[in-house]
Amino acid sequence: MRWLESTPDRYDAGMRLLTLGRVTRLHDAIADAAAEKPGDRVLEIGCGTGAVTARLAARGAAVTALDQNPEMMERARHRLETAAEPCTSVEWIERTASEIDALPAEHFDGVVASLCLSEMSRDERAFVLREARLRLRPGGRLVVGDEVRPHRALLRVVHATLRAPQAIAAWLIAGSLSRPIPDLEGEMRAAGFEIERGEHFLLGGLALVVGRR
Amino acid sequence: MSARSRLGDTVRDVLQTGFRMAPWPTETGLRAVGDPGPGSPVLITGNYDLTVRRVLRALRGVDAWLLVAPSQGINVWCASSGGHLSTHQVVTALKTSGIEERVWHRRAILPQLAATGVLARDVSRRCGWKLRFGPVYAEDLPAYLANDGVKTDAMRHVHFGVRERLEMAAAWATPTALVLGGLAALSRPAWCPPVVVMTALMATAVFLVYDRLPEPRRLVLGAAGITVALAAVLSAGGGPGALMAAGVVPALLTALLTFDYTGSTPVEGGSHFEERHWQIALDVDRCKGVYNCWAVCPEACFEKREELRVVELAHDDRCIRCGACVVQCPVDALAFEDESGQRIEPDQIRRFKLNLLGQRRVSPEG
Structure with missing residues (x-):
């Protein structure tokens, strides 16, 4: 969803519209899966405007939030600091996902990637998944919520047809595309994760996958 | 192959x-x-x-x-x-x-x-x-x-020779001709070929002469477009069809001609710079003669003053405000400044970038 990123003001509303409101539920589900108990250390890759960050903080997690876009991060910070219950304990890191290898190893209880792996090239995604696993303590979990290619052939055709107008609009407006991940579970397994849970929404085009180290 | x-x-x-x-x-x-x-x-x-x-x-x-x-x-x-x-x-x-x-x-x-x-x-x-x-x-x-x-x-150095000019003309003419030609094909198919040809010719003419026009370029172009359109109508004679042509085709073509060419040519800076008159400002006291600015400037605006170990902004008339010099200066001797002395500091440019198409807003206050 990089094209919405160039206009952070519209990012949240745009995402709700594009996912028919499902993104809010996805955010809740991601936060529930990642922050199992208060005090859990959670690393969020690509925090964007902080929708998931706020939910993680509200569940009592100690969040480290990473994003490469300073404008998005400013927004996220503002969102958490001006919330009904302000949160100032989040550690904000303005870096790309490929730099998580600089963070301490076996340190986090959870790693979260919401709608950001689909913006990466396959090389980058493989690197980030491998490194994410090394940041987790043994038994820690990776929670991914993202655009995926539906498993079933018929759904794939329907999904591609319905997605086309949005993809063309994104391409015309800002010249960018996030590409649905062809085999998210497979790529997570290849990085060494054990898949614990996988749910698909929106005709199978949106997935929530939890993997354990 | x-x-x-x-x-x-x-x-x-x-x-x-x-x-x-x-x-x-x-x-x-x-x-x-x-x-x-x-x-x-x-x-x-x-x-x-x-x-x-x-x-x-x-x-x-x-x-x-x-x-x-x-x-x-x-x-x-x-x-x-x-x-x-x-x-x-x-x-x-x-x-x-x-x-x-x-x-x-x-x-x-x-x-x-x-x-x-x-x-x-x-x-x-x-x-x-x-x-x-x-x-x-x-x-x-x-x-x-x-x-x-x-x-x-x-x-x-960036050059803007005949080849580059024709490429930019094609880049502007193709989508425009597609839209105008499409409209013509739907309403009056006979107009389709002349509209496409006219679009191509006008775009080519614009890019061949663009930087040689006197300021304000867009007004000059607009006036030229209207003159061409009127001449076309007069030579085509009266009648409702010609009047329609006098209304629609020139209006659309003039819109094309007076469009903001920001980013399409290396002769003009971003329009939001023009409006706010942002200029590159060199703080000579800070300059240590690293010459990064000289090395990355695509328009050769800087001259080395080796004997003083400083750089001189000798040709700022050529500056297109791309910002490369500001970004690359290791001692922050360069910044954008407007007439009232307001500044956009280098770090702000480095962090947020200045999108030529104005999608990323940068305010001097931060």
Whole structure:
């Protein structure tokens, strides 16, 4: 969803519209899966405007939030600091996902990637998944919520047809595309994760996958 | 190259020249050019298909690694200026592409026009790679590599010759002709060919003379467009059809002619700079004579004053406010300043970028 990123003001509303409101539920589900108990250390890759960050903080997690876009991060910070219950304990890191290898190893209880792996090239995604696993303590979990290619052939055709107008609009407006991940579970397994849970929404085009180290 | 792939290459050239404004993403990652080894040079570019194919063509006979960094399918200059090809993307490409296992050195060459967005010293601090800004044009790469990375003055400067002008004319005329010609085909099919021809001719004329017109260029162009349209109507004679033509076609063409060409030509800076009169300001007291500005300026605005170890902003009339000098100055001696003395500090430019198309707002207060 990089094209919405160039206009952070519209990012949240745009995402709700594009996912028919499902993104809010996805955010809740991601936060529930990642922050199992208060005090859990959670690393969020690509925090964007902080929708998931706020939910993680509200569940009592100690969040480290990473994003490469300073404008998005400013927004996220503002969102958490001006919330009904302000949160100032989040550690904000303005870096790309490929730099998580600089963070301490076996340190986090959870790693979260919401709608950001689909913006990466396959090389980058493989690197980030491998490194994410090394940041987790043994038994820690990776929670991914993202655009995926539906498993079933018929759904794939329907999904591609319905997605086309949005993809063309994104391409015309800002010249960018996030590409649905062809085999998210497979790529997570290849990085060494054990898949614990996988749910698909929106005709199978949106997935929530939890993997354990 | 087989006949079939040559045909594909030509088709893509034509399409991408006509629809140049659209992004043309290509696969990111590492590509071997020729037969590279662990000591071969590493070249970085963005994932704009037209550029990547031109670089590959320019590198025939050279052994090198070409690292295609994600720039959202946008060309290097626009992507760098708009924040899509920045330090982040270069770090990502270097770390995740596997190049670190292929070569024993850690030196890479970036196109000079990436200097508006990529901060070489940050890349070095963050992943250990040393970056140099190579020539502006891919065609100069073989000579640059053969000459141990010594850049001639000509390799440093953007040119806007007949070829570039025709390319930009095609980029503007194709989508416009498609829309106007389409409208004509729906209403009066007979108008379709003349509308398309007129669009092509006018776009070509505009880009051939654009920077030679007196200011304000857009007003001059608008007046010229209306004159041409009126002349066309008068010579076509009266009647309702001609009156329609007098209303619709010239209005649309004049709209095209008076469009803001920001970013399409290297002769004009971003329009939001024009409106706010942002200029490059050099603080000579801070200048240490590093000459990064001189090395990355695509318009040769700076002169070295070797005896004083400072630089002089000798030709600021040529400045297009691309911001490369501001971004690359290691001692922050350059910034944008307006007439009232308000400044946009270098760090703000480095962090947020100044998108030429104005999508990213930068306020002087921060």
